[in-house]
Amino acid sequence: MLFDSSIQTEPDYCHERELLARGARVVAGVDEAGRGPLAGPVVVSAVVLDANAIPPGLNDSKKLTEEQRELLFQQVIDTALAVSVVVAPPSIILSHNIRGATLWGMAQAACSLGIRPDRVLIDGRDVPMGLPCDGLALIGGDGRSVSIAAASIVAKVTRDRMCRIMDCDAPGFGFAGHKGYSTPQHMQALVQNGPCRHHREEFAPVAEAWARVRVAVA
Numbered sequence: 001m002l003f004d005s006s007i008q009t010e011p012d013y014c015h016e017r018e019l020l021a022r023g024a025r026v027v028a029g030v031d032e033a034g035r036g037p038l039a040g041p042v043v044v045s046a047v048v049l050d051a052n053a054i055p056p057g058l059n060d061s062k063k064l065t066e067e068q069r070e071l072l073f074q075q076v077i078d079t080a081l082a083v084s085v086v087v088a089p090p091s092i093i094l095s096h097n098i099r100g101a102t103l104w105g106m107a108q109a110a111c112s113l114g115i116r117p118d119r120v121l122i123d124g125r126d127v128p129m130g131l132p133c134d135g136l137a138l139i140g141g142d143g144r145s146v147s148i149a150a151a152s153i154v155a156k157v158t159r160d161r162m163c164r165i166m167d168c169d170a171p172g173f174g175f176a177g178h179k180g181y182s183t184p185q186h187m188q189a190l191v192q193n194g195p196c197r198h199h200r201e202e203f204a205p206v207a208e209a210w211a212r213v214r215v216a217v218a
Contacts, residue, residue: 010059011149013051015121015138020051024118028082029147030106031123033061033155035098037180038190038206039173039199040163041087042098044105045154046113046120048082049147055079058149060142061156073157076150084112085158090200097202103128109151110135123148170196 016027032044055075057068064072077083086108088101096104107130110120118133123141141148160179167176173189173196180186180198182205190205194213199206 009143011142011144011146013049013054013146015136015145016049016051016147019119019121019136026081026115026117027119027121027147028110028113028117029121029123029141029145029149029151030109031142031148031152031155032102032105033152033159034180035102037200038182038186038203039090039175039180039196040159040166041089042093042102042105043155043159043162044086044088044102044109045151045158046082046084046106046109046117047076047080047147047150047154048113048115048117049076049150050079050081053079054146055150058146058153060149061152063143064153066160069153069157069160072150072153076154080150082113082115083154084109084114085154086112087158087162090198093200094202098200099126104130107131121145121148123152166198170198172196173198 019027028046028048030046032042034042061069086105088105093101107128110131116132120131120135122135122137125137127135127137138144142152163179164176172193174185178186190209195206195209
């Protein structure tokens with residue numbers, strides 16, 4: 001099921017409250033981070049907020065500073081009724097494609113909460129198969145639902161931390177800074193060094209870099 005409405009300036013608890021009024025007992029929000037980069041995993045989080053302890057300032061993670069995200073991440077972890085995180089590494093992205101890997105991660109995150117949700121609010125247009133209950137897609141959901149916003153923050157902070165680990169493992173690429181996105185620095189490093197194990201093989205710039213490496217060693 002897909003919901004769309006006028007653009008909101010800040011997310012709220014209205015969608016969750018409406019579902020609870022219709023009989024749902026547990027409503028989860030689900031969002032991802034990292035669909036666009038050339039390297040690193042897609043990270044998906046599912047969050048069930050406590051309606052009586054919603055951290056103030058929850059919003060689309062892209063609208064927050066790193067400091068704000070880190071603070072809200074900890075507040076969500078401390079106050080939410082349930083939080084799960086699922087990582088889809090480059091191998092899953094290769095086998096499922098980026099859309100399929102994201103949907104796979106969303107279903108896995110919803111199923112891994114520890115408490116079974118009655119409804120799941122999904123950021124985007126697609127409701128993944130394999131959810132433990134009915135899902136509702138919200139276009140721009142991280143700016144409309146605080147549950148989805150909380151999930152977006154958890155996913156984003158988790159992925160950024162993983163990118164710092166990737167940077168230690170493959171220091172020639174600058175992953176800690178650009179987080180795997182196709183910045184000029186990253187593209188230059190990809191040409192100079194060739195891809196590393198954190199790169200997504202099917203993404204065009206990475207595939208082209210692999211082709212250059214194969215020609216060079218042929």
